[in-house]
Amino acid sequence: APLVQAPHVVLLASPGAGHVVPAAELASRLAVHHGCTVTVITYTNLSTARHASALASLPRHVTTTALPEVSVDDLPADACIETRIFTVVRRTLPQLRDLLGSLLGSPTGVSAFLTDMLCPAALAVAAELGVPRYVFFSSNLMCLASLLYTPTLARTTTCDCRDLPEPILLPGCVPLHGADLVDPVQDRANPVYPLMTELGLDYLRADGFLVNTFDAMEDETLVAFKQLSDKGVYPPAYAVGPFVQPCSGEAANDTCIGWLDDQPDGSVVYVCFGSGGTLSSEQTAELAAGLEASKQRFLWVVRFPSNKDRSASYFGTTGHDDDPLTYLPVGFLKRTKGTGLAVPLWAPQVEVLNHPAVGGFVSHCGWNSALEAVAAGVPILAWPLFAEQRMNAVMLSSERVGVALRPNARDDGSVVPREEVAAAVRELMSGEKGTAARTKACELRLASETASAPGGPQHQALAAVVGKWKQGLAKP
Numbered sequence: 100a101p102l103v104q105a106p107h108v109v110l111l112a113s114p115g116a117g118h119v120v121p122a123a124e125l126a127s128r129l130a131v132h133h134g135c136t137v138t139v140i141t142y143t144n145l146s147t148a149r150h151a152s153a154l155a156s157l158p159r160h161v162t163t164t165a166l167p168e169v170s171v172d173d174l175p176a177d178a179c180i181e182t183r184i185f186t187v188v189r190r191t192l193p194q195l196r197d198l199l200g201s202l203l204g205s206p207t208g209v210s211a212f213l214t215d216m217l218c219p220a221a222l223a224v225a226a227e228l229g230v231p232r233y234v235f236f237s238s239n240l241m242c243l244a245s246l247l248y249t250p251t252l253a254r255t256t257t258c259d260c261r262d263l264p265e266p267i268l269l270p271g272c273v274p275l276h277g278a279d280l281v282d283p284v285q286d287r288a289n290p291v292y293p294l295m296t297e298l299g300l301d302y303l304r305a306d307g308f309l310v311n312t313f314d315a316m317e318d319e320t321l322v323a324f325k326q327l328s329d330k331g332v333y334p335p336a337y338a339v340g341p342f343v344q345p346c347s348g349e350a351a352n353d354t355c356i357g358w359l360d361d362q363p364d365g366s367v368v369y370v371c372f373g374s375g376g377t378l379s380s381e382q383t384a385e386l387a388a389g390l391e392a393s394k395q396r397f398l399w400v401v402r403f404p405s406n407k408d409r410s411a412s413y414f415g416t417t418g419h420d421d422d423p424l425t426y427l428p429v430g431f432l433k434r435t436k437g438t439g440l441a442v443p444l445w446a447p448q449v450e451v452l453n454h455p456a457v458g459g460f461v462s463h464c465g466w467n468s469a470l471e472a473v474a475a476g477v478p479i480l481a482w483p484l485f486a487e488q489r490m491n492a493v494m495l496s497s498e499r500v501g502v503a504l505r506p507n508a509r510d511d512g513s514v515v516p517r518e519e520v521a522a523a524v525r526e527l528m529s530g531e532k533g534t535a536a537r538t539k540a541c542e543l544r545l546a547s548e549t550a551s552a553p554g555g556p557q558h559q560a561l562a563a564v565v566g567k568w569k570q571g572l573a574k575p
């Protein structure tokens with residue numbers, strides 16, 4: 100009798116810790132809990148050591164391989180990050196086709212091709228080769244719904260979306276202001292705008308979406324989306340989240356953890372803007388002064404300032420080779436010594452959020468950070484910077500979810516001044532609104548645990564999709 104073969108899943112991950120980290124989690128679960136073998140394909144372009152380390156400890160049955168570097172030197176120097184990523188994705192399609200073709204011809208075959216949320220252009224290659232194809236959407240369903248809506252937005256409006264008079268009502272979502280949509284649809288004149296329309300249309304080639312969300316977080320959106328996919332408007336969405344890295348224990352000797360061990364329970368606000376979030380020099384100074392004035396204990400992951408690009412840190416240290424702490428206001432480190440800890444560039448975030456000393460999180464609202472905060476029961480002060488982070492902030496601070504507070508920026512939206520930082524941080528840590536957000540975060544923590552419990556909804560949703568791939572194996 101023929102051996103029962105394991106489905107072989109090929110997963111294409113776009114660069115950036117926020118993409119590689121959940122992709123690695125998905126690959127692990129498919130291998131460990133669903134009997135799959137997995138090949139993770141990454142990009143050489145735009146990769147950093149940080150991304151590589153996320154892929155360093157994958158279980159058996161997960162293999163990684165990288166597409167070769169392609170030149171994007173012809174792009175204008177001011178091309179936005181999305182343009183760079185989409186260009187790399189398109190230019191490596193021939194290499195991807197060769198790779199997928201050779202895997203298809205190998206004894207394992209390919210049961211399914213999964214592409215990251217930023218690479219749906221690759222679905223065409225899988226379609227051409229007749230391979231079942233899915234999008235692994237590492238952000239939330241509201242974000243997916245908004246990106247599916249961009250072709251309609253482009254077709255039915257003429258102004259920039261921030262000037263739309265009415266809020267945008269996506270299926271089952273909290274109303275969104277045009278200005279809260281993702282960065283690359285904000286400016287119709289930017290060359291990335293038509294690429295976003297293509298992205299929205301490319302998603303429709305998928306057989307389904309595996310979304311990093313769960314019922315308690317996006318209940319109404321999941322219901323509304325299902326109605327649309329039942330009607331054939333969209334491919335079906337499977338809520339396979341939340342993907343949150345487990346605490347590794349490796350961080351035990353880390354400076355941050357050692358320092359947190361000496362702080363009282365719930366007393367520290369953790370400040371971090373994801374892997375790419377970057378503040379201007381002025382905002383860095385205001386945040387420092389505000390943290391100091393708040394008189395709260397803090398742990399701050401400090402990046403090099405950039406006055407041009409709020410995602411400047413995404414692919415490295417932006418050419419700096421000194422210490423980002425030297426860009427903090429004069430005397431700040433000395434004055435806050437003991438009550439505050441500033442660390443350069445990176446902290447073991449999941450361990451930090453789960454430390455009993457941490458009671459609040461000033462966050463850029465990257466989706467991984469949001470899920471990690473919720474899984475740790477920590478309320479958020481929402482400080483979105485780029486990508487879909489404004490949208491996430493709207494959702495997290497909405498009445499429905501309610502785990503986040505929002506600080507007020509100056510009228511022109513550019514800077515959150517020190518007084519506001521101080522007041523908002525105090526409110527988060529000890530005010531009434533902060534307490535309500537903490538209660539909500541603890542409720543969602545339980546829901547997140549339920550969703551990802553062994554055999555729970557997350558497991559079942561993945562099992563349902565893997566079941567389809569296994570049926571493909573049984574075909575003659």
Ligand code: UDP
Pocket residue numbers: 115116117118120371372373374375376400444445446447448449464465466467468469471
């Ligand atoms: N992260 C971390 N330490 C840091 C900054 C980020 O461990 O100092 C991790 C964080 O835990 C999360 C990921 O990097 O898993 C960032 O993903 P997110 O979606 O929050 O934001 P992005 O980096 O994509 O903007």
